[in-house]
Amino acid sequence: MNDCSGGSTAKRRQENATETNRNESTSVAIVPTPDRPTLRDGLLPAADAAGGTAHQKQIPEPLALREQIRSAVEARVAALDRSPPLVRHRLESHAREVLGQLRLPEAYLGWTMVMLASAYWRDRVLATPYERRLLLLPHCMRNQAVCRAEYDEFGLRCADCGGCNLSRWRALGRRKGYQVLIAEGSPIVLQLILRGRADAVLGIGCLNSLEKALGKLQITGLPAMAVPLHSSSCANTSTDEGWALEMIDTPYRPGGQAARSQVHLLRAASRMFEAGELSRLLPARRGDEPLRELADQPLEAVSPLESTETLARDFLTRGGKYYRPFITLAAYDALRGGHGWGRDGARCAAQLPEAVKRVAAAMELFHKASLVHDDIEDDDDFRYGRPTIHRQH
Structure with a gap:
């Protein structure tokens, strides 16, 4: 057992230095596209001229292409040491390598990062009891033509009218023991985590919302899985329903990997x-x-x-x-x-x-x-x- 009051840090410093050297030595090339030319050493910038990431948030089409990328991601993650926290630069580096191997454009980077993070943390989600998981569903999937639900401080209070998939997915999550919210995301998620009410987060959302949530979750080091929406239109959106059900149905298996967490x-x-x-x-x-x-x-x-x-x-x-x-x-x-x-x-x-x-x-x-x-x-x-x-x- 570790002594909380002190102890040698030499081994930890060596581990951190090794991880830093490994990350700094990684050079990742992305296949250029007509609107995104190759830069020095074949590398592309991580953000556009305005410092944003909008050019990296295209959804791969069709479904067969999404399945191809997800399969490549799972193969890469299977070979990784998943005990260190998944910091953003490491996540992005692996996602760029996957796209480079498949000769796909940087436009799919955000989507690929979501797939990679989900695969990376899956074993830890498996080891988290259902009642310690938070399922976050997107309110923008509601059918606005028929939805009469109202909002409170926690998000949309679904009336179970059956006009969209939200009531079905919420019911499935609740039967398993999940805490379920239909909300925008990151602020309430962080509050629930800080209050000790959740040890894993599973969600469905647009890439913009998932990007914001990623920053919050990386601070905590808690595991998370997500399925992206097909657009960021914020109204009557859709997703890969089979993948969403598969994620919600992630079983509980005691044990699993432990990871360092703040x-x-x-x-x-x-x-x-x-x-x-x-x-x-x-x-x-x-x-x-x-x-x-x-x-x-x-x-x-x-x-x-x-x-x-x-x-x-x-x-x-x-x-x-x-x-x-x-x-x-x-x-x-x-x-x-x-x-x-x-x-x-x-x-x-x-x-x-x-x-x-x-x-x-x-x-x-x-x-x-x-x-x-x-x-x-x-x-x-x-x-x-x-x-x-x-x-x-």
Whole structure:
């Protein structure tokens, strides 16, 4: 068992250096197309002149071509070591190699990356119990001509009218034990992960949405699988239904590969700002009443310092990604051997010193203060789905 309080990091540094050298030595060529000429050394840029990726998000047609690419992807992934986290540059490098071998254009890069990530993480999804999986379905697949469903903070509240596949897929997921949402994606997904409610994500979405979600999921290191939509039109879209059902039907097989993940440190950072834990880490000096009770008192009965502290503490608990305290905890963990990333990550995260947590909380406190300032400067009306501080008070 790893010692969470320290230990030698020489082996880990050597492993990181080996992985870095392996990635830096990879040179990937893509077959040029008339509108995307070959550049120096036969390499193509990873983004267009405006820094975007729109030119890489074409859906391969027909289905036979998609099946050919997926087969090539699965063959490549089968030969990979799937224990390291799947960082974006590594994912893109492998996807480019697959397209190069098939002599296909860069336009299919985004779609191929989704296939590759899904194949890479499949074994870990297999090892995740159904009740710890989150199934994310796209609201843009609803039949707008007949759909009468309404939205809430979690997404579309399907009425099971049978006008589209969403109700059927949701029912299948629920029968297996999945948590199911019909929503746009990344914000609510990250919140559920940080709250410890999901250990794997399976989704259907357009390439634009999947690209956004990928960035969030790579931070956590949790496994994910996805089936892309055929377009990004955001209305009455379609997908490969057989592939979608196959993904939802991914069985549960205990065991499987373990991978290094930051999710335990991310969850530790998020838990620090739950009301009870925050009160323990940073006991109230003046404003110890809940905000709702303070608001019921006459203004002259409340001291400026007490009201300021109460507002500040309430704002800290409203939400956010809590990346800054996470980075602080991760820096401490790295200096002590990086055990928070390993198999014992949950135990090590639970043993983080109180002093380190308080420093991490201070980082978020400075950040939240800057957000209040920005909201005033920009005259914004909402933050975290609620009226901004200067609007509310």
